[in-house]
Structures are given as structure tokens and as C-alpha cells.
Amino acid sequence: MTRAGSLRPRLITLSCAILFAISAGGCTQLANPSAPQSTVFPGSDWGRMIQDLYGLIFWMAVVVFVGVEGFLLYTVIRFRRRREGEAVSQTHGNTLLEVAWTVVPSIVLLMIAVPTISTIFIGDMPPPVTTNPVRVTVIGHQWWWEFRYPDLGVVTANELHLPAGRTATIEVTSADVIHSFWVPKMGGKVDAIPTRINTMWFTPDAAAVGEHFGQCAEFCGLQHANMRMRLFVDTAANFDAWVQQQRAPASAAAAGDAQQGAELFQRSACITCHTIKGTNAQGTIGPDLTHVGSRTTIAAGMIDNTPENLAHWIRDPQGVKVGNKMVLPQVSESDARLFAAYLQSLR
Ligand code: HEC
Ligand SMILES: [Cu+2]
Structure with a gap:
């Protein structure tokens, strides 16, 4: 065996170990409830609906994975060639098996499709709690976010404030190219498309009071990666105080x-x-x-x-x-x- 030949498997093992370490490093963020952009610790009703769906599909996938891999392992071991030169029986076609591996995946897909489609419809409908929603218009610009509160007379940028426990209905559009509004803790992405208004809603949890990160999720040019935003979920009193402050005209500049x-x-x-x-x-x-x-x-x-x-x-x-x-x-x-x-x- 040449030196190069013995090096290759080691290189492959090393690369796999590095790749695994990098992916596992991502998991520490995913599994960390205080990670600012974690999608798996939702902070709103809409985020939770998406998370529940994700959880359901994940566990179904685990069952399918274990079932398929288990069956494969069983077959490989049970029907292996035990002795050199031993004749191994060959099988061609098995109607029962073929019907089974067509019908079972269809049932699995159906079990995924029903909750998925109903969640999509719920997201598309007006919010379930429509009493006193906070209306916000989100306008994507290259490369910053404009937030308008049409009922409150507030216009601001890059930092969105919402009260905990009150549903926010959000209309998303764009002033130039296609962007995508995404605050992972609150729910899915919504495209910001010029001349079009896409809507979404969510109700920030009381436990989500604090600061959350968001960002543009649709490549929109050179500074796409720096088109970020903050969502501040406020208590009702703090939100009202913030609105009062933002409605006021600019404070007259003092001396100096x-x-x-x-x-x-x-x-x-x-x-x-x-x-x-x-x-x-x-x-x-x-x-x-x-x-x-x-x-x-x-x-x-x-x-x-x-x-x-x-x-x-x-x-x-x-x-x-x-x-x-x-x-x-x-x-x-x-x-x-x-x-x-x-x-x-x-x-
Ligand atoms: C040609 C238009 C233009 C002119 C002129 C201009 N700005 Fe801006 N300014 C922008 C744009 C666009 C942004 C957003 C940049 C981004 O984040 O991508 C911005 C962002 C800012 C911000 C950051 C705001 C925030 O909330 O992120 C400040 C502060 C600012 N400008 C101050 C000034 C001052 C002071 C002047 C005059 C000396 C000025 N700008 C002149 C277009 C302009
Ligand atoms: Cu973008």
C-alpha cells in the first residue's frame, strides 16, 4: 500500500469529524432558548403553530428513519453470505412488499399534508383574536426597514416595538426590490414585494418581553446581510409610553x-x-x-x-x-x- 493510499481514509475521517463539530456547534445555538435567532423556542402563538408542525414532522421522520434503517440492517445481517462461495438465494418481485412501500409512504404524506395545509390556512386567515390589534406596515428598503403604525401616527426604522399579549397584524411591502421580513422567534418569513401587500399576524407572549433579532431573508443586493432589525416586545405600559414618545414632534434642540x-x-x-x-x-x-x-x-x-x-x-x-x-x-x-x-x- 502506498503512503497516499493510507492517508486518504484518515483525511476522510478528519473531514467528517470537522464537519460534525461544525454542525454540532450550530446545535448549541439551536438548543439555546436565549439564542437571539432561534426558531425552535417560539415567542408567539403563530411561532408555536409552526413549531408544533415542525415537531410533528420531525418525530414522524424519526419513526420512518428508524423503521427503514432498522429493516435494512436486519436484512443485511439476516441474509448475509455466511461462508465464502455460499449460494445466496435471489428474489425478483414481491407484490405485497411493493404495494406496502407505495401505500405506507402515501399515508405518511397524507398525515403530514393535513396539518401542514391547515396551518397554512390559519396563517392566511385574519388572526383568531382580532380585538384591538396593533397594525404595522413594514416596508423593506435597500438596506433598512421602515415601520409605520397607521393607527398610532408613528413612523420609525429598524427597531420594531410591539406590546406583549396583543395581536400584531403586519402588512409587508417593499420600496424597491424583493426583501423578506423575518423575526425567527415570532414565526415564519413573509416576502416584501414591491406593489404588493403580504399580511401576517402574531401575538407576542408575555414571556417574550425583551429584545429579539430579525433580518431580511431574501437576497436583495450588496448589503443584504446587514439589513437587520430588532423587535422589542414591551409590556403594555412600556409600549404606550413608547408610542407617546414616538408620536411627539422632535424635541426642540437645547443649547450648545x-x-x-x-x-x-x-x-x-x-x-x-x-x-x-x-x-x-x-x-x-x-x-x-x-x-x-x-x-x-x-x-x-x-x-x-x-x-x-x-x-x-x-x-x-x-x-x-x-x-x-x-x-x-x-x-x-x-x-x-x-x-x-x-x-x-x-x-
Ligand atoms: C442621498 C440620501 C441621503 C442623504 C443626503 C443623507 N442620508 Fe442619512 N441615510 C440615508 C439612507 C438610505 C440611510 C439608511 C442606510 C442603511 O442603513 O442602509 C441613512 C441612514 C442614516 C442614519 C442612520 C439611521 C438609522 O436609524 O439607522 C443617520 C443617523 C443618518 N442617515 C444621518 C444623516 C445625516 C446627518 C445626513 C446629512 C449630513 C444624512 N444622513 C444625509 C440616506 C441619506
Ligand atoms: Cu435582503
Whole structure:
């Protein structure tokens, strides 16, 4: 045997071990209830319906796997050639067997199809609890999310707030290309298609109060991977407080840097793309900045919302997020600091 010949099986074993370790590493996230994008610990009624279906199909698959593999192993062992040169009987055709392996899978498929189709229909119907839903319009943009609450007069970006225990009815659309709205803890993905409105609903659990991650789930261009979002499930009282704060026009800038930044903002290109309610800034190309200071992150969840990061973003948006649609003449370092001071004051 050559050296290369003895190396190959070891290489294969090693590759398999590495692959297994990587996949198992994924499981630690999957099995971790606090993993931010886990799909198997749902935090809403709709998420639970999908999870129940997944559980049912998983266990049925386990039964099929064990049955088929068990039968195969039994056959291989029971009918193996025991001695060199022993004649092994050959069989051609077995009507009973062939009917069985056609009928049994049909029954299995039927058992999967009935709950699957009924869950799809439930998802498509109006929500079961329609009292006082929170209506949200989700608009995908390359590469950020706009959230509008038509009944509440709130417009925000990248950070969605919903009250626990109240059904949210969500209308998903897009301003440009096809995106997909996905908050794994709340349920399945819904495509955001220009000129079309796709609907979904879910009721966040009381136990889901807190922060959850979501992201675009349909490849939409260069910065698709950085088209992220946060869902904050609030208690009823915190949600109402948040709504009151977001409805208000932008807080008047106090003295100092924030006020200078406000004046600078009104004279800059910023107002052609951004809205700040109660000011001349009425652009709609970029996120509404009326209360940008109250968000935890900027640039669709890419970086934390700190004065330093804001100033860095304003000076070099293309360096932070290559290809994004915020294109503007170079801003000086001192101006960027003033802009950041102003935007941070917009709470
Ligand atoms: C050509 C349009 C355009 C101009 C001009 C523009 N922006 Fe933007 N801005 C955008 C877009 C689009 C985004 C979203 C980028 C992304 O996340 O992909 C954005 C994002 C931002 C964000 C992050 C908001 C968030 O919630 O994620 C801030 C802050 C911001 N811009 C400030 C400014 C300031 C300050 C100016 C002026 C100096 C300015 N922008 C000029 C289009 C523009
Ligand atoms: Cu995308």
C-alpha cells in the first residue's frame, strides 16, 4: 500500500469529524432558548403553530428513519453470505412488499399534508383574536426597514416595538426590490414585494418581553446581510409610553452642540433624504430620524447608537456599509460631531 493510499481514509475521517463539530456547534445555538435567532423556542402563538408542525414532522421522520434503517440492517445481517462461495438465494418481485412501500409512504404524506395545509390556512386567515390589534406596515428598503403604525401616527426604522399579549397584524411591502421580513422567534418569513401587500399576524407572549433579532431573508443586493432589525416586545405600559414618545414632534434642540447641529442639519443635504417631524426635513429616501436618539442601533442594526458611531457614520457611511444609499459630500469632523450631538438629542 502506498503512503497516499493510507492517508486518504484518515483525511476522510478528519473531514467528517470537522464537519460534525461544525454542525454540532450550530446545535448549541439551536438548543439555546436565549439564542437571539432561534426558531425552535417560539415567542408567539403563530411561532408555536409552526413549531408544533415542525415537531410533528420531525418525530414522524424519526419513526420512518428508524423503521427503514432498522429493516435494512436486519436484512443485511439476516441474509448475509455466511461462508465464502455460499449460494445466496435471489428474489425478483414481491407484490405485497411493493404495494406496502407505495401505500405506507402515501399515508405518511397524507398525515403530514393535513396539518401542514391547515396551518397554512390559519396563517392566511385574519388572526383568531382580532380585538384591538396593533397594525404595522413594514416596508423593506435597500438596506433598512421602515415601520409605520397607521393607527398610532408613528413612523420609525429598524427597531420594531410591539406590546406583549396583543395581536400584531403586519402588512409587508417593499420600496424597491424583493426583501423578506423575518423575526425567527415570532414565526415564519413573509416576502416584501414591491406593489404588493403580504399580511401576517402574531401575538407576542408575555414571556417574550425583551429584545429579539430579525433580518431580511431574501437576497436583495450588496448589503443584504446587514439589513437587520430588532423587535422589542414591551409590556403594555412600556409600549404606550413608547408610542407617546414616538408620536411627539422632535424635541426642540437645547443649547450648545445639539442646537448648532440642528441648524446645520436644516442647511445640509440631510433634509433631502431624511424626515424630522416638525422641521423642514421631509425627505423619504432614508430612515425617519425624528426620534433616532431613542434607537439602540443605527444602519439597520449594524452599529450601536453612540455619539462616536453616529459621527463616524455621518463622515463615512460608505466605509461603514459599502454601497448603501446614503451618499453625500464629505462632512468635516467638527460638523459630524454637531450632527451627532443633535441626533442623539432626538429621543
Ligand atoms: C442621498 C440620501 C441621503 C442623504 C443626503 C443623507 N442620508 Fe442619512 N441615510 C440615508 C439612507 C438610505 C440611510 C439608511 C442606510 C442603511 O442603513 O442602509 C441613512 C441612514 C442614516 C442614519 C442612520 C439611521 C438609522 O436609524 O439607522 C443617520 C443617523 C443618518 N442617515 C444621518 C444623516 C445625516 C446627518 C445626513 C446629512 C449630513 C444624512 N444622513 C444625509 C440616506 C441619506
Ligand atoms: Cu435582503
